[in-house]
Amino acid sequence: MDKSITVISERNRIFRHRVELSGFDDLYADVPKAYGGEESAPDPHDYFDLALGACKAITSKMYAQRKKWPLEGITATVTRDDSQERKGVYKLDVALEFHGIDDPEQRARLEEISDRCPIHRLMTEATVDVSTRTIVK
Structure with missing residues (x-):
């Protein structure tokens, strides 16, 4: 079974990305501040x-x-x-x-x-x- 997850950079954000998974609300990923991220979502x-x-x-x-x-x-x-x-x-x-x-x-x-x-x-x-x-x- 093929299943795709799409990860898209968020505009005007450092490392935050939107995660699209068919049939679900969007998820988000970021990195900790120690690595230059905003810690706005799980890494x-x-x-x-x-x-x-x-x-x-x-x-x-x-x-x-x-x-x-x-x-x-x-x-x-x-x-x-x-x-x-x-x-x-x-x-x-x-x-x-x-x-x-x-x-x-x-x-x-x-x-x-x-x-x-x-x-x-x-x-x-x-x-x-x-x-x-x-x-x-």
Whole structure:
């Protein structure tokens, strides 16, 4: 399935970009002030990290619903350690809180299932090929 996301520079802004994704309200991306941005929106790293947290939460919720477990909600907190990123090490710690689940075995199973979410596997098991090209209109 092909899906396109279009990222367009915002006029009169330093690094802020509008992100168009068919069927959704526009999103925005910027960079922190430390890198010359305005910090007016999440930066690309934030979107990368939040994709993992959201995928783990959604995958866990889907599993709990199928099992008819009493999961009321999930809080996923993703903490980034990018201090070694330039050396090729990018660490994400995901803390999951399963609201309404008191059974330790169910919580452990939900944590295990969260590690099988598509984004976790994409980040840790897949080879991602990126091709970049310039177009002239």
